[in-house]
Amino acid sequence: MADFESGTAQKLLQSFMQFKKKGWHNKKIAGFNPSEFRVLATIQRCANDKNTEMKVSEISQILEVTPPTITQxxxxxxxxxxxxxxxxxxxxxxxxxxxxxxxxxxTQSARKAFGETFLGLIDYLGVEESEQLAVLLSKVHDYFNQESHQ
Incomplete structure (x- = not known):
């Protein structure tokens, strides 16, 4: 097992801290905070899939947050x-x-802005590195979702 003081462990920690410092997970998307955008996008996606209306409990289940949070x-x-x-x-x-x-x-405007951000990242990294990043981020997600790391 790697030593936490190793250069690699420190680089990973530093990378995660940079994202946190930038507050990228709280940045507004076309004027909406991420929670508002997720609710709007969920309603729109489900409206396109089946019907035009959703219960708070349905939105809550899809987004894995409590109904009172969705109500707010x-x-x-x-x-x-x-x-x-x-x-x-x-x-x-x-x-x-x-x-x-x-x-x-x-919602359509926000989705477009959100998509353009990721298209810009793909242009910046290139398709191959973007694919590698997607695979690695999925692995990071899986690692932190394991019972032993919660």
């Missing part, structure tokens, strides 16, 4: 007129969420 985000998006709530006609206790036309347009 939906409240913000509703205030900005990007989503709207409707009462489920089959179950009057259930509320469904759907994108408004402005929400659909904003």
């Amino acid at each position: 985000i939906v409240n913000i998006l509703e205030k900005d007129c990007l989503v709207e709530r409707t009462v489920d006609q089959e179950d009057r206790r259930a509320v469904k969420i759907k994108l408004t036309p402005a929400g659909m347009e904003a």
Whole structure:
């Protein structure tokens, strides 16, 4: 097993710390924080796949966050007129969420901006190194998701 003080271990730690310092995981995407973007994109993707409305619990399951967290985000998006709530006609206790036309347009714009960021990275690294990075990041994810590393 490698020594933590080794150059490689320190380089890995330094690389991870650079991402954290830059706050890249909190950067806005076309004016939305990452959580808002994920909710909008999830509603849009599911609307395209099956129907135009989703329950908070469905969004919560897909994004693997609690329903109260999704409700808070939906409240913000509703205030900005990007989503709207409707009462489920089959179950009057259930509320469904759907994108408004402005929400659909904003989501498409944000998706485009998000995609352009990664296309720019591919241009910067090249296709081969981008493929290698994708494989390595998947392995890093798998490593940190193992029970022994939580």
